Amino acid sequence: MKPAAFDYHRADNLQHACELLSSSGDDSKILAGGQTLIAMMNFRLARPKVLIDVSNIADGNQVLDEDGGIRIRATTVQRFVENSESVQQRFPLLCHAIEHVAHFQIRNKGTIGGNLVNADPASELPAMSLAFDAEFDIISVAGRRTVSASEFFVTYYTTVVAPNEVLSSIRFAEPPKNSGWGFHEVARRAGDYALAGSSAIVTLDAAGKCTRARIALFGVAATPVRATAAEDVLIGEAYSEDLLKASARSVQSILDPESDVHVTADYRRSVAEVLTVRALNDAFRRAKAVQ
Template identity: 45%
Template sequence: MKPAPFAYHRPDSVDEAIALLAEHGYDAKLLAGGQSLVPAMNFRLAQPAVLIDLNRIPGLDAITESDGGVRIGTMVRQRVAERSTVIAARAPLITETLPWVAHAQIRNRGTVGGSIAHADPAAELPAVIVALGARLHLRGPGGARTVEAADFYTGLFGTALEPEEMLVEIEIPAAEPGTGFAFDEVSRRHGDFALAGVAARVRVDADGRCLSARIALLSVGEGPVLAANAEAALIGQVLTEDAIRAAASTASQTDVDPPGDIHATPAYRRQLVDVLIRRALPRAAEKARLAL
């Protein structure tokens, strides 16, 4: 199929893009990498009257060091982020996760900010930025504002973005000493949407006891799901096999209410949550001990 007719704009600045959004509101869509939007338009699942192409705007594809962390422009290609030495040093969870995202051909064009703003509940990067405690920098006609990643997702494909706003930058804060990360997922084939996935972050003290934990799950809800009960169960515990098994069981039984579809039943997704947490947390804990 072909997309419905639309007007096309290619602004040269963020201010120009925001002015176009303010003019057209709900009738407009921003085009970043287009790996989700263009297929939806071709099937006429999305029919924007106005398409605003961000690819000419300078500066949105920057990766910069920031107070021990890193800032990633919304138009940074996923493949560029995957290969970035700055991101690998300051946000290694992103580097570990990106090979799981679709296929290399998709990542060559797809953008970090586009995936985050699209808010697909089966996408990896939204869960990762929640696990990392990222801050999202938004711009609109009223100026700039910052939203915590955990507050950004509001429901199925829903975000805190207003119709006249755009995501311009993702800020990943510096990791504290003793912090480790891990990512894992299960899909029918590599590159398919995940049936379930986990992005984990833990911090331990010199005795190996857990000081903090963040477990963000994907493809088990309407957006990234934090396993709050499992996180609480880990605090103060040495991350032994038994402690991790108990936390994984808690997450699968109390933290998620996953949907079922033709690919997986709710019960199977619960089982995947349990298995994936038991896989990811030992790796995160080992990295945390090495980071002391």
């Protein structure tokens, strides 16, 4: 299939992209890596009248170390983040999750911002934004606003980014020192979108008791899900198999998966619980190792 006719503009920078969006109307779209948008256009599932290309702006790939976190420019390709030494050292969970996004050829083109704005509920990165208390910097000709990860995702393929806005950068907060992480997903083939997945970060005190926890799941609802009730089960407790099972069981109440041609909703529910136990197991093990 070929896409419907469209006009094409190349933006010099993100501010320029905002100006082009503002003058082009609501039928215009940002083109980043094109890994999702171009396929949608070829199938005529998307018919934007105007494309505003941000894939060639100066310094498009940027990972900035900040006190207590990192800021990633939205136009940064996923592979650049995966290969960043700073991200590998400070955010190993984020690197590990990105390795599960499609294939490296796609990650060489696909951007962090495009993935997050696309908001596929089975995507790994939206869940990472919840796990790392991310903040989204959104700009338009009217100014700038910051939105937390818990407010960013609205429903399937929908975020709070308005048609006249551009996602500029995302700030990921670094977990405390005595933290460990875990990540597990089930997909039909390597590189496919996950059928379900779970990630965990736990922080332990000197006695091995959990002082902070983050559990974020994907592929199990219309948006990525942070399981705060399951996190609360862990606080003040030391590792035990029963504790992890109790925490993972409480994930069930907030899941709202769909059945599709691949698997049933019940399958997603039960796999999500199992994956959460595994993610927590790894997180506790890694947290103990860095004490």
